Amino acid sequence: MAVVRLRAPLTELTGGKRELQLEGATVRDVLRALEHEHPAISGWILDERTTIREHINVFVNGERGREDTALAPDDRIHVLPSISGG
């Protein structure tokens, strides 16, 4: 299971959880699993095309990841607002 780490304001949509363990073979799979477990976060990270929003950065084990980045068990996924947003 991958570990997904979130920051505010996304944690307000997960009942305050900053760290979640989720199943998935790719970043997209894990983020869809996150939406399934916490429906309120739907549309906040992935858009309607299940594409990571332009001003969101996803890191996998400290490296920039994409929707189709393959995951191994215990991979760490950080979801952060990009400095290009705001």
Place this chain on the structure above:
Amino acid sequence: MTELLVGTKKGLFALQGDNRGAFEITSRAFAGEPVEFAMHDRSSGRYLACVTSAFYGPKIFVTDDPAGEWQQTGGLSLPEEDEKALIRLWTVVPGIEDDHLYAGGDPGVLFESSDGGLTWELNQPFWEQPTRPEWGPGAGGMCLHSIATWPGEPGKLAMGISAVGVWLSDDGGRAWRHGNAGLVPRYLPEDAREDTFDLCVHNMHRAPSRPERLFMQFHGGVYRSDDAGESWNDIGTDTGLPSDFGFPLVIDPDDADSAYVIPLVADLDRVTPGGRVRVYETRDAGASWVERGDGLPAEDAYLTILRQAFAHEGSGEGMGLYFGATSGDVFGSRDAGATWFTAATKLPPVHSVRVA
């Protein structure tokens, strides 16, 4: 009499005033066009304006009289073979030698002029940095917005780029190296921070009276360097600032311990904290900051002040400070921030403010 050059989303405004009150608009140029930056080069006597037409692209124009005709300058383009376009010009900074000027822009480019800004040439060594394909932009694009010269040492330069960190040169820009030690990009996961150059410098200035000292406003962090930009010390944590996020920065040119910032809430909420417009001053090189806001809006004022929209005139207790907001308001102080007055209202969103 103080003359301000105010670059706005809809043209360049020249304002004049000599009392604690509204300044007079003496001219408007580039009507309808975004003016990112404008300055008066004391060496050549010329005024220079960075204009980014939505239709015709970025240009620098010069004139001897901001109310008169402006002339387009030449040489501001990127090599055709590299298939990159110049997007925006963010700053013009006088060099140490007469008629020498630097211009910084997006995508992370440095231009130089040796004829007072009439013609420009791309700094090729910086354009050809081998890591360039890996560089990424900040919210305003990949802007080279800060160029710090060294009084008496024309070869020494420091530059700040959003979001490619600090770059240093000791030979007039032929060779460049990073100067990022100590900067903490909190917007990256901890395991992605080491050796990254994804560093979002928001503003950086050198203290002319002690050139090895620089101050920096970072994307979350205020820093000081005492070794010419090689390394940086946090002066924004537990030092009295309501937030260490913001854009503009001013240094007292005659006192290397005195600097001014205008904090905003955070990267996700880029407005003045609590609806109060406040400038923060340090007189001890960042060990502590105190608010300076007598005369500034104290409630229901959620303003955004951009990186080039804060200027100074003179030095010491009588230093003039002027800043503009995207609300179209311009504020001024003639006593180093102790008291403030409103110099202009209802201008278009303010991009830059400089004293002519």
